[in-house]
Amino acid sequence: MFGIWYNFREHAYVKGRKKVYEYIKGTVTFTSPYYIVVEKNGLGYQIAVANPFRYSAYLNQEVTVYLHQVIRDDAHLLYGFATLEEKQLFLKLISVSGIGPKSGLAIMALDDHSGLVQAIEAQDATYLTKFPGVGKKTAQQMILDLQGKLDDVEIDVSETTTISTQEDLFTVEPTQQLDEAIEALKALGYSEREIKKIKKELESYQDKTTDEYLRIGLKLLMKK
Known part of the structure; x- marks a missing residue:
């Protein structure tokens, strides 16, 4: 019979033969539309996060990322969160039938x-x-399973994004940051058709970081 033991260095425990990670504290070395890489003890951990470019400001800096591990026959996948509260919300979401880690x-x-x-x-x-x-x-299943169970979810009202009116719109040349944000929207599962509906308005914003373009794009998509 296998016991449970803690490896404090890696912040993980082993139950049976499966190592379950709680969090990782390491250096952000890479961001992409699909994931980030956090290096710890010479190993680079590929971690899927909701907004990878949120970590662009922390390149080559140490961060703590809370982890959820999914073990499949063909891959061991890590999903990351900036706070423990975000991780708990994610676990509630994927407990709903029909919602997987990507959704x-x-x-x-x-x-x-x-x-x-x-x-x-x-x-x-x-x-x-x-x-x-x-x-x-x-x-409908989300409503059935989660209604009354999200009282502990923190509502972020500290940051607001102003959405342009039609009179404010003008076309600018696409930038690398805008292109990366669009790729990140695709990585989240939004279709070309959905992105096309907001692309003109998204292009009207100038001098934004990839993270900012992505946040604006998400808000626009939820308004459509």
Whole structure:
């Protein structure tokens, strides 16, 4: 019989033969539209996160990322979160039938989760279907499973993004940051058709970081 032991250096425990990671404290060495890489003790851990470019400001700096591990026959996958509260919300989301880790990350890509909580409490399935990978049946299941269970979710009202009116729009040349943000939206599961609807308005913003373009794009998508 296998016991449980803690490896404090890696912040993981072993139950049976499976090593389960709680968090990693290491250096961010790479960001992409799909994942980040955190280096620890000479190893680079590929970690899928909701908004990889959120970590661009921390390149070559030490961060703590809370982890959820998914073990499949063909891969061992790590999903990362900036706070323990974010991880707990993710675990609640993927407990709903029809929501996998990819859909869970897409739902969490918006830093402000007030719309999610309000939609579930108000039984607004239409709003929930705006998230990629969430159909009407899954939206109804989210309401059934999560209503009244998200009281501990922190609502971020500290940061607001001003969305341009039609009169404010003008076309600018695409930038690398904008292109990266669009790739990140695709990585979250948004379709070319959905992105096309907001692309002109997204292009109207100038001198934004990839992270800022992505945040604006997500807000625009939830308004459509």
